[in-house]
Amino acid sequence: MENRSFIQRLIGRSEFxxxxxxxxxxxxxxxxxPDFLSPQNISNxxxxxxxxxxxxxxxxxxxxxxxxxxxxxxxxxxxxxxMWTLYNSGVTSLEVGLLIAxxxxxxxxxxxxxxxxxxxxxxxxxxxxxxxxxxxxxxFVTDGFPQRTWSAxxxxxxxxxxxxxxxxxxxxYASLFxxxxxxxxxxxxxxxxxxxxxxxxxxxxxxxxxxxxxNVNRVKVGLxxxxxxxxxxxxxxxxxxxxxxxxxxxxxxxxxVIAMVVIGGTALTGGRGTIIGTVxxxxxxxxxxxxxxxxxxxxxxxxxxxGAIILGMMALxxxxxxxxxxGT
Amino acid sequence: MAxxxxxxxxxxxxxxxxxxxxxxxxxxxxxEIVGLLGDNGAGKSTLIKVLSGAVPLTSGDIxxxxxxxxxxxxxDAIAEGIETxxxxxxxxxxxxxxxxxxxxxxxxxxxxxxxxxxxxxxxxVARDLLRQVGITKNIPPxxxxxxxxxxxxxxxxxxRAMHFDSxxxxxxxxxxxxxxxxxxxxxxxVRSARDSGHSCIFIAHNIHHVFQVVDRIVVMRRGKVVADDxxxxxTTVAEVERVITxxxxxxxxxxxxxxxxxxx
Numbered sequence: 001m002e003n004r005s006f007i008q009r010l011i012g013r014s015e016f017x018x019x020x021x022x023x024x025x026x027x028x029x030x031x032x033x034p035d036f037l038s039p040q041n042i043s044n045x046x047x048x049x050x051x052x053x054x055x056x057x058x059x060x061x062x063x064x065x066x067x068x069x070x071x072x073x074x075x076x077x078x079x080x081x082x083m084w085t086l087y088n089s090g091v092t093s094l095e096v097g098l099l100i101a102x103x104x105x106x107x108x109x110x111x112x113x114x115x116x117x118x119x120x121x122x123x124x125x126x127x128x129x130x131x132x133x134x135x136x137x138x139x140f141v142t143d144g145f146p147q148r149t150w151s152a153x154x155x156x157x158x159x160x161x162x163x164x165x166x167x168x169x170x171x172x173y174a175s176l177f178x179x180x181x182x183x184x185x186x187x188x189x190x191x192x193x194x195x196x197x198x199x200x201x202x203x204x205x206x207x208x209x210x211x212x213x214x215n216v217n218r219v220k221v222g223l224x225x226x227x228x229x230x231x232x233x234x235x236x237x238x239x240x241x242x243x244x245x246x247x248x249x250x251x252x253x254x255x256x257v258i259a260m261v262v263i264g265g266t267a268l269t270g271g272r273g274t275i276i277g278t279v280x281x282x283x284x285x286x287x288x289x290x291x292x293x294x295x296x297x298x299x300x301x302x303x304x305x306x307g308a309i310i311l312g313m314m315a316l317x318x319x320x321x322x323x324x325x326x327g328t
Numbered sequence: 329m330a331x332x333x334x335x336x337x338x339x340x341x342x343x344x345x346x347x348x349x350x351x352x353x354x355x356x357x358x359x360e361i362v363g364l365l366g367d368n369g370a371g372k373s374t375l376i377k378v379l380s381g382a383v384p385l386t387s388g389d390i391x392x393x394x395x396x397x398x399x400x401x402x403x404d405a406i407a408e409g410i411e412t413x414x415x416x417x418x419x420x421x422x423x424x425x426x427x428x429x430x431x432x433x434x435x436x437x438x439x440x441x442x443x444x445x446x447x448x449x450x451x452x453v454a455r456d457l458l459r460q461v462g463i464t465k466n467i468p469p470x471x472x473x474x475x476x477x478x479x480x481x482x483x484x485x486x487x488r489a490m491h492f493d494s495x496x497x498x499x500x501x502x503x504x505x506x507x508x509x510x511x512x513x514x515x516x517x518v519r520s521a522r523d524s525g526h527s528c529i530f531i532a533h534n535i536h537h538v539f540q541v542v543d544r545i546v547v548m549r550r551g552k553v554v555a556d557d558x559x560x561x562x563t564t565v566a567e568v569e570r571v572i573t574x575x576x577x578x579x580x581x582x583x584x585x586x587x588x589x590x591x592x
Contacts, residue, residue: 193443194434197427204420211418212432213403271422 014265014272017316018280021309025284029291036294039169046172049286050179051238052253053279056260057179057186058230060278062223063261064190066203066270067116069224070127072231072257074134075105076250079232080239081138084147095157102232108134109228113221131254138247147245162241175237182230187275199223203270259306260285263313284309331394332357333495333527334379334410339388341374348374350551352388356496361518361528363542363560365535365572371551372531376498379529380412381405392495409495411488413502418485421474426454428473429488457487461517479510486517490526497521498529503537515541535565547571 010016029036055072062069082104083097092100108130115126163174190196201209202216209216231250239245262268263284264277285306293299332355341349349371356362366372377383379390381399390397392408399405402412419428427434427450435446454469461483473481482502489497499518503511518528518541532538538545538560545558545568555571 192445192447194436194445195443197423197431197434197445200423200427201420201431204422208418208420209431211402211406211412213406214432267422271420 012320014317014320015274015277015280017313017320018264018277018284021313022280022284022287025287025291029287029295032295036291040171041290041294043171045286045290046176047241049282050173050175051234051241052257052260052286053179053282054182054234054237055227055231055253056257056278056282057182057275058223058227059257060261060264060266060273060275061186061190061199062220062227063258063266063268064203064270064273065199065220065223066206067123067220067224068127068258068268069109069112069123069227069231070254071108071112071130071134072227073250073253074131074138075108075228075231076235076238076253077247078134078138079105079235080245080249081142081147081247083236084149084239084245085141088148094155098157098236101236102229105228105232106225109225110221112228113217113224116224117217117220135247135251142247144247146247149239149243149245158240161237173241175241178233178237183275183279190273190275195219200271200273203267203273205271256285256306259310263309265317330358331391333360333393335391335394336375336379337389337391339375339378339390340386341378341383342386347551349378349385349388352548352551352553354546354553354556356527356529358495359522359525359527360544361522361530361542363538363545364529364531364548365538365545365568366548367572370548370572372548373500374551375548376412376500376529376531379405380410380498382412406494409493410498411492411494411496412498412500413482413485413489414500419473419481422472424470424472425458425467425476425484426450426469428484429454429457429469429491433492453491457491458483460490461487461520477510478506479513482506482514483517486514486521490521490524494526496527496529498531500531501533502530503532503534511537535568539565549574 026037035041055076059069059072079101083094083101086092086097086100087094091097112123112126112130115121116123159174161175161178164171166172190199198209198214198216198219201212201214202219206216235250238249258268260281261273261278262281264274264279264281266273266277288305288309289302292302292305334354334356336352336354339349339352339354340347352371352375354375364372364375374383378385378399381402381404384400390399392410397404397408399408405412420431423431426447430445430450430453435449437444437446451469458467458469463480463483467476467480473484476484482499486497486499502514502518506514515537518530521528530538530542542560545555545560545563546553547555547558547568549572554574558568558571
C-alpha cells in the first residue's frame, strides 16, 4: 500500500477530479475564445474570486466539522451596510466601523453556534433563521436603498484590503494576498494542527471525539464565528472595491459557496475536508461564470452548468469513495 | 485483602420511574478480566455507562483504588484511567490509525504556539502498537480506519487504551458481528492487555467467548448483581445460563418449548 506510484496517489486524491475539471474548462474556453486567457480577463476573474473564496475557505472547515452556515450571504450584505451607516452618521471612523462590523459578525456566529450546539437544532434551520434576521435587518436599516459610500481611495484601510497594482499587464488587488494567506493558514490548521484533527473528528464521529475529551461544541462554535467573520470581511472588501453598499448584495451566495466547497471534495456530512479542493472548486465556478459569457452562452444559462457540475462531481466523489472503501 | 482497582457500592440509577440499577455492588481487581453477563435489560449497559461517566448515578459510591470519585463526564473517567470501547463509536472512520490513536492527546512539535502535530512520532508509536496487539499485516499507520476490518478496529481501540496506560479497559460487545478468526484475534488482544498489567471488563452476549478469556464472571439480573464470583474454570456454560435467567433447567426447557408452540 505504501509503494503506490506517484501517479496512482495523485489519482486517488479527492482533489484530482476537480483539478481535471478546471483544466478542461480552461482549455475549452481558451480554444473557443483566446481572449479568455487575456491579462484583463484573468485580472477580472481573480478580483471577484477572492471575495467569495474567503467565505468558502471558512465554510470548508465548518462543513468538515459537520455543520454549515446559510447566513453568510446575508452577512456579506449586512456588514458593509453597518460599517457605512456608522461612518456616514458620524458615529465612528471607517476603521472603527469595520471593527464593529466584524465584532457584530462574530456575535452572530456565536449565536448560530450556541443554537446548534446547546439547543441541538440542525444548522440548516438555525442559519436559515439567521439569514432572514440579518438580511431583514439590513433592509430595515437602509429602507432597502444602497448606502452612500465615500470613495475609499487613498484610505489606508482601503489600500490594505483592496489596493491594486499592476504586475506586468495583470491588475492585482491586495485582497488576493488576503485570500492566499487565508488559504495557507486554514489549510495548515486543517491538515497539520491538532485543531484540524479535532475538526475532522467532530464531523466524522462526534461521540468518539467527545469520549476522547475533545470539546466538540467549542470547536463548532469557533468555526461558526470564523465563518461569520470571514463573510463579513469579504462583504467589506467587496464594498470597498466597488464603492457600493447594497443591503441586497450577497443574495444566493450561501448556496454558491457550499457548491464550491462540495465540488472541491469536502463531504457535506462532515469528517472530510480539503482546502486545496475548495480553492479548485472556487476557481471552477468562477471560471465557468466568466467563460460561458465570454464564449457567447447567455448568462442566464449559468445555473444549468453549475447544477450539472455539482451533480457530476458528486457522482465522481461517491464513486471514488466506494472504490476507496472496497480497498482497490 | 487488598483494595480492588474499582469498587462500586449500592449503585442506584433510575430513568424516571424505571429503576435500571437497584443497589448494585461490583468490583474489579488489579490485572483481572471480569466477564459481565446478563439478559437484555439486566442493567449491564447502565452499570458500564455509570462507570465510564456517560450517565450520572442516582445514588451510591464509586472508588478507584480506594479513593472516592465523582464522574461528571467520560473525560473524568478517562482521567482516572477508565477507558470504554464501544464497538461502533470508539473511532473516527475518516481519520488515519495514528490520528485516531492520539485523538485528543496529539503530541505537539515545538514551537508550541504553531499547534503542529508531530505526525512522524505518532506514526512510529502507531506502528509499534499495531505490532504489540498482534497485527502482523503490513498496515501503514496513515491508513484510514474506514478501510480496516471490524477486528482490526477493535485492535486499534484496545491498542489506544493500552498505550495511554488505562488501568481499566471496558469492552462492550467487542466480538459482535466478527468472524471466527477475528473473534480469536480480539480475545488474544484482551489477554495481552491483561498480561501487560491492565484490567478489563468484558461484556458479550456470547457466553462461550466470555468463558475463553475471563478470570471471573459477574451476573446481573433486574438491575442487581446476583452472582459476582463465578470461576469459569469450575463452572459450566449451562450453570451460568441458569444464573442469568434465574430459572431451573426444567423451567428453561419449558420456556423453550412454550416458545416453539407459540411460534409454531
